Amino acid sequence: MKSFFFSLLVLVSLFITTSCSSSDGDTMQEQQQEQVEGGSANLTINGIGLNNFNVVVDRASLIDEDDSVRIDITNNEGYRVVFTVAKPILQQQYTMIAYNNTMDNISSMSIPVEGIFLSKAGGTLTITNITTVGEGTTYLGNFNVDYDRQDNSPGDINVTGTFEITANTDS
Numbered sequence: 001m002k003s004f005f006f007s008l009l010v011l012v013s014l015f016i017t018t019s020c021s022s023s024d025g026d027t028m029q030e031q032q033q034e035q036v037e038g039g040s041a042n043l044t045i046n047g048i049g050l051n052n053f054n055v056v057v058d059r060a061s062l063i064d065e066d067d068s069v070r071i072d073i074t075n076n077e078g079y080r081v082v083f084t085v086a087k088p089i090l091q092q093q094y095t096m097i098a099y100n101n102t103m104d105n106i107s108s109m110s111i112p113v114e115g116i117f118l119s120k121a122g123g124t125l126t127i128t129n130i131t132t133v134g135e136g137t138t139y140l141g142n143f144n145v146d147y148d149r150q151d152n153s154p155g156d157i158n159v160t161g162t163f164e165i166t167a168n169t170d171s
Contacts, residue, residue, distance in 0.1 A: 041163035043159055082108050093127075123145030124143060127140070143160065
């Protein structure tokens with residue numbers, strides 16, 4: 001009888017130490033979704049009282065979603081531009097549509113103090129070059145997108161820029 005309880009205790013201990021919670025799996029999946037190594041962008045913002053206002057954005061990531069990829073470019077000051085395009089990212093021009101939460105070819109822009117802006121239809125994101133060396137892929141491109149304020153108050157903007165993002169393709 002002692003050996004039965006001892007065996008049961010060993011099995012339960014083994015089961016507890018080898019199992020992992022679903023939150024561990026979620027964290028692992030989130031880490032695999034983000035394929036970031038580095039990047040930069042130069043933005044020029046016009047509108048809301050800004051005339052050819054230049055911003056250097058020094059962090060970039062590609063976030064792999066089910067059927068799309070988010071290109072997220074930001075800096076410490078709070079400037080952020082995000083593009084969502086269908087997978088895979090190709091060397092081509094993408095035409096932006098009016099922002100909504102369920103479609104590809106959308107963009108949003110955050111500007112400190114001014115707020116959040118959402119893409120209008122007709123702007124472009126162009127991937128001009130894709131180069132893979134070893135485990136990294138570099139994406140070069142440019143964009144020209146018109147945005148409305150998220151809250152629909154007056155103050156549309158136009159943002160143009162260039163970017164370079166290097167993502168680790170070894171997942």
